[in-house]
Amino acid sequence: MFNLTIETLDNLIDIQRQLIDIADRKKEMIIERKIDDLIQINKNEEIIIDQFIKLKNDLEYQIIQHSTNNDTPTSLNDFIDPITDLSLKEKMREKQSILFQEMITLKDKNQLLEHLLKDSLQFVHQMVDQLTKSKQQNYNYTSPMQKQTATFTKGFFDTKA
Numbered sequence: 001m002f003n004l005t006i007e008t009l010d011n012l013i014d015i016q017r018q019l020i021d022i023a024d025r026k027k028e029m030i031i032e033r034k035i036d037d038l039i040q041i042n043k044n045e046e047i048i049i050d051q052f053i054k055l056k057n058d059l060e061y062q063i064i065q066h067s068t069n070n071d072t073p074t075s076l077n078d079f080i081d082p083i084t085d086l087s088l089k090e091k092m093r094e095k096q097s098i099l100f101q102e103m104i105t106l107k108d109k110n111q112l113l114e115h116l117l118k119d120s121l122q123f124v125h126q127m128v129d130q131l132t133k134s135k136q137q138n139y140n141y142t143s144p145m146q147k148q149t150a151t152f153t154k155g156f157f158d159t160k161a
Helices: 003-032 035-066 076-080 087-135 143-149
Strands: none
Touching: 003 035, 003 087, 035 076, 076 087
């Protein structure tokens, strides 16, 4: 009865691990500035995320189907608590714990990727600013005296008393 739920939890754990591997590859691609590879990794990630969403929905459906009382469980904990078979309960708690740890790992890696992307964008903006400012500067030599005479066109004593 609960074997399908355990199998779904195992599949969710596998998908989380795949997403962690993808996050590691994305980090390498960002550091090495391989944009084409990063785009391909993102496409693969979208497919895996769709699989994750489908499995999550399946798990929610299974939880609703297995609920023993009239109250529908709102979380995996609410679903596991009423199970009377201790070995099954322990196995499900273990799967839940593994899944939770993998989710935390993925979240940390995604935060690192976000930081790397922000740094990369900041670098690009600085490079663009430097390139646009350098084109605006006048590279022709002008005498310092010419600049002074241009700024002091009216004499100090040319004012009325």
